[in-house]
Amino acid sequence: xxxxxxxxxxxxxxxxxxxxxxxxxxxxxxxxxxxxxxxxxxxxxxxxxxxxxxxxxxxxxxxxxxxxxxxxxxxxxxxxxxxxxxxxxxxxxxxxxxxxxxxxxxxxxxxxxxxxxxxxx
Numbered sequence: 040x041x042x043x044x045x046x047x048x049x050x051x052x053x054x055x056x057x058x059x060x061x062x063x064x065x066x067x068x069x070x071x072x073x074x075x076x077x078x079x080x081x082x083x084x085x086x087x088x089x090x091x092x093x094x095x096x097x098x099x100x101x102x103x104x105x106x107x108x109x110x111x112x113x114x115x116x117x118x119x120x121x122x123x124x125x126x127x128x129x130x131x132x133x134x135x136x137x138x139x140x141x142x143x144x145x146x147x148x149x150x151x152x153x154x155x156x157x158x159x160x
Contacts, residue, residue: 090151099143106139107132 071077110132117127 090147090154094150095147098146099140102139102143102146103136106135106137109139110135 111128113135114124114128114131117131118124
């Protein structure tokens with residue numbers, strides 16, 4: 040019975056947040072239309088990067104895999120150095136994953152700047 044209540048609470052919360060988001064968005068747009076304003080504010084343009092999306096995804100997944108592997112190696116090294124494996128493995132894996140994702144973001148941003156400079160010249 041408790042599992043059902045937990046699942047019902049989770050799905051009810053998700054439904055409530057989604058419903059609130061869409062109903063608020065609808066009310067905002069209707070208020071703009073009533074005032075005679077343009078609703079172009081809500082129309083999003085295309086992605087503003089010069090790099091193809093597949094390149095960004097591949098770079099980040101590649102670095103994520105490298106980060107996981109480095110985290111496992113670092114965790115095993117810390118375990119062999121005397122640290123408890125229950126702490127060394129997860130902490131080193133998550134630290135290396137975070138560092139690899141930050142590295143991927145930095146590489147993507149630099150590549151985007153480079154491509155934008157090439158387009159301008």
